[in-house]
Amino acid sequence: MRLSKRILKSDMGQRLLSHLAAFYVRLVAWTTRWQIETGPVDRLVEEGEAAIGAFWHGRLLMSHLGWKAEQPRIHMMISRHRDGALIARTIGHLGFSTVDADSKTGGLNALRAMKRCLDAGDWVAITPDGPRGPRMRAKAGTIKLAQLTGAPVVPASVAMSRRRILNSWDRFQLALPFGRGIIRCGEPIRVPRDADADTLERARQALEDALNGLTGELDRRCGVPVVEPAPQAMPETDTPATDSPTAPAARSA
Template sequence: MRPLRIPAVQATLSFILARWMQFCFATIRWTYENQSVAEDVWDKGGGVLCAFWHSRISLAPASWPLDRAQPAKALISLSADGQFIAKAVALQGFPAIRGSSSNKDKADRDKGGAQALRAGLRQLKEGALAITPDGPRGPARQMAEGLPMMAKISRAPTLFIGMSCNPAIRLNSWDRALIPLPFGKGAIVWDVAHYPRGEDLDAVRLDWADRLSTVEARADEITGLEP
């Protein structure tokens, strides 16, 4: 049995990871760019989609101030690794909706996508839903259609969030996931979009993938993190 499938191991590692992330967030020197677009969304309230690439999921709680932003939930995959991450994120105030925003060519495998879509749309009636649109297994930085589909149906704004920190640990995973280290430089960069009426879903998906990569690249530029 894989260690992450053992509930006691999951709980212990999730607790350690959550506390480590909180310690790093408190000691990192953060730079915020284009924060006004996020503040406008927070001030208006209501539903909002939050998008960031899967490799930066460990930095996500640092981008969402619980004291002023909408209550948020995170769409986390049904895999054992997803359960581990879901618990770590939940310990920081972001409960999970379990499921996947899979591509069409993966539709023959039931990953709870339909249930997650319904639960996500319910969440968007009152708060924020965080999505990694290239998760849970990639390809890295290629957006699945789940995010633009939710934006189209809900008409909620979408915040693209680029996050970086330096120094950091890069895992040997499909997405080269980033784990923060303390006392370094951090950056959070925002952009915002609404689903354009009448636009083709695939065209929006490609455009939004480029915009999300742009804010992430800008955050890496600020911190000096190598691509």
């Protein structure tokens, strides 16, 4: 265990593992029969509108296939920890760029960086339940970014008929080769710049519901058990909800 941790922490170990992970992702992509249903994204791209892609942390693997090479640049927010660094390297091998999210600053630097990306006409991608959960429960950061920039949020998910669900906090979906996969996007969620606290909460809940609805629908269509969200946390009375953004966004090669 200690040896494996040392290897994972080392620069050489991360380089090797990221190359292997990228090769595996390409293998699964090449051997899977895909249904790509990204009409809402295609319409926004056609209209020249930058947007925020959102998907659960557990569905990160293979989600990049919903983005076409000829579409605008997309940047993925990745948290600053050991696993995040490995994910960032892997994403880089697949032709995507990343924005570093430092949870120690509350994600403020990442939000500013992603605002700059959106202002430049690029897209960004976020896992609203990252980097530590609770699973499939949206934090406020994605909605705050939408309010700050005026960019719509596009919920998306991916499901595989051949997969392994890991016993991690996010119930990570490890895609397996030679199956069927579906990627689907929902309708954009827009947040007014002058939204009050109640409006922001309704938008956050709408995003969470849309993502869970998509994920459950795609799991059922693939004939696999539906992964359920973590139990609802008891509401806090004194402390406002905060977001520690994770992961995504990227650029197609």
